Amino acid sequence: MEDKTYVEKLKRILNGKPNYYKFRYILDLGHDVNFIKEVFPDDVKIFEDLNFKSHRVIPGGTQAYLEFDNGHFASVVGGPGLYGDGETSFELGFPLDGGIDVMGWLTPEQVTDEMILIQAKDPEPLKQNKDE
Numbered sequence: 001m002e003d004k005t006y007v008e009k010l011k012r013i014l015n016g017k018p019n020y021y022k023f024r025y026i027l028d029l030g031h032d033v034n035f036i037k038e039v040f041p042d043d044v045k046i047f048e049d050l051n052f053k054s055h056r057v058i059p060g061g062t063q064a065y066l067e068f069d070n071g072h073f074a075s076v077v078g079g080p081g082l083y084g085d086g087e088t089s090f091e092l093g094f095p096l097d098g099g100i101d102v103m104g105w106l107t108p109e110q111v112t113d114e115m116i117l118i119q120a121k122d123p124e125p126l127k128q129n130k131d132e
Helices: 004-014 019-028 033-039 109-117
Strands: 062-067 073-080 088-095 098-107
Touching: 004 019, 004 033, 019 033, 019 109, 033 109, 073 109, 088 109, 098 109
Parallel strands: none
Antiparallel strands: 062 073, 073 088, 088 098
């Protein structure tokens, strides 16, 4: 952990800011996701925050979905035919450039790291109705 004075100063600067702003700010300073977990443990969503249920389509599979304050999401699955066994490795789906990208065979720790990077993204623009 960094100098306690430095951490307290960061917390004062970022107090009241949205999570995506806080996390991006810390990443822009050159810190990594582990530092974010240390400084803002109550604000960051991690693997343990995922609520896994039986997969709707894949027998023996598992799935969890979590939307973040910035409008982005993490979809985590595992099981037969997926890019992770659903116990020690997982497949992560997340928004990228208007579509969805997938990363496979991630450990729970890697899923957490990727979830934090997703939470640090600028907010998802509101979807406009085509008729407006």
